[in-house]
Amino acid sequence: AQKITQTQPGMFVQEKEAVTLDCTYDTSDPSYGLFWYKQPSSGEMIFLIYQGSYDQQNATEGRYSLNFQKARKSANLVISASQLGDSAMYFCAMRADNNDMRFGAGTRLTVKP
Amino acid sequence: DAGVTQSPTHLIKTRGQHVTLRCSPISGHKSVSWYQQVLGQGPQFIFQYYEKEERGRGNFPDRFSARQFPNYSSELNVNALLLGDSALYLCASSFFQGFSSPLHFGNGTRLTVT
Numbered sequence: 001a002q003k004i005t006q007t008q009p010g011m012f013v014q015e016k017e018a019v020t021l022d023c024t025y026d027t028s029d030p031s032y033g034l035f036w037y038k039q040p041s042s043g044e045m046i047f048l049i050y051q052g053s054y055d056q057q058n059a060t061e062g063r064y065s066l067n068f069q070k071a072r073k074s075a076n077l078v079i080s081a082s083q084l085g086d087s088a089m090y091f092c093a094m095r096a097d098n099n100d101m102r103f104g105a106g107t108r109l110t111v112k113p
Numbered sequence: 114d115a116g117v118t119q120s121p122t123h124l125i126k127t128r129g130q131h132v133t134l135r136c137s138p139i140s141g142h143k144s145v146s147w148y149q150q151v152l153g154q155g156p157q158f159i160f161q162y163y164e165k166e167e168r169g170r171g172n173f174p175d176r177f178s179a180r181q182f183p184n185y186s187s188e189l190n191v192n193a194l195l196l197g198d199s200a201l202y203l204c205a206s207s208f209f210q211g212f213s214s215p216l217h218f219g220n221g222t223r224l225t226v227t
Contacts, residue, residue: 004155033212043201045156045218052213091155097212100146100169101205103155 002027004092006104013082014112020067021077021107023092032096034075036066039089039106048090051075082111115140117219119204125225126194134189134222138206144168145187146216147179148203156203162187163210191224199226 003026013019025034036048051059051066059066067076079086087110095101118137126132138145144163148156161169162181176192185206191198201223205216 029212031212033214035215037218042220043223044220045203045205045216047215047217050213050215095212095214095216099212100158100161100171101216102158103148105155 002029002032002094002096002099002102004094004102004104006092006107008107009105010108010110012110012112013079015084016081018078018080019082019109021079021090021092021109023075023077023104025073025075025092025094027094027096029096029099032094034066034068035093035095035101036064036075036077037091037093037103038086039091041088045091049077079109084111084113087111117204117206117217119202119219119222121222122220123223123225125227127227128194128196130194131190131192132194132224134191134202134204134224136187136189136204136206136219138185138187138204139217142206142208142217143185144207144210144214145181145185146205146207147187147189148205149173150201150203150221152200159189161210168210194226196226199224 032053034051038046065078092104146161147159150156158171160179181187201221205218207214
């Protein structure tokens with residue numbers, strides 16, 4: 001069974017600073033993908049970044065990077081130079097081969113001006 | 114290209130009624146998944162369809178059913194609605210079923226059961 005854990009219900013960050021959102025996962029599948037999604041108050045789920053279990057390097061997409069530590073089964077999202085528009089819910093998710101995607105409980109990020 | 118489209122955007126139903134939610138995937142995407150998101154929680158997996166066949170089912174009662182049509186659009190049906198079915202229902206599509214394929218979500222249907 002797959003399990004995703006996000007232990008931070010809420011986080012605050014000052015505008016222009018970096019913030020790390022934590023995610024740990026558990027799976028017995030050797031092949032899996034890890035994803036982060038952003039959900040603004042409007043409700044849409046926006047795909048941010050992907051990391052594959054066999055990828056040697058951490059994924060980066062603009063101001064987003066994924067700190068992947070396979071042995072510790074963690075996949076933390078780092079947002080650099082936070083902007084007011086980054087305030088939203090952030091969900092970590094995992095997908096194993098031929099399986100559905102499972103989500104964590106989410107972290108609400110608030111960026112302070 | 115258009116993204117994933119869902120209809121209706123909002124719906125109010127009474128306990129015991131039936132509801133049908135509709136979803137059109139991104140053009141070329143053959144996999145459609147349905148999720149339920151209760152306020153304050155992460156999305157919970159309901160169904161996954163790939164090439165018109167059910168490929169996965171979450172821990173939901175038999176009142177929930179779905180199907181995928183030859184054009185890859187999908188419907189989610191919920192019978193005998195309960196107050197607890199009030200939620201945001203998200204549809205997502207992906208190009209293929211593998212672990213590296215991200216889901217692309219629609220804006221959801223907000224269902225309120227009174």
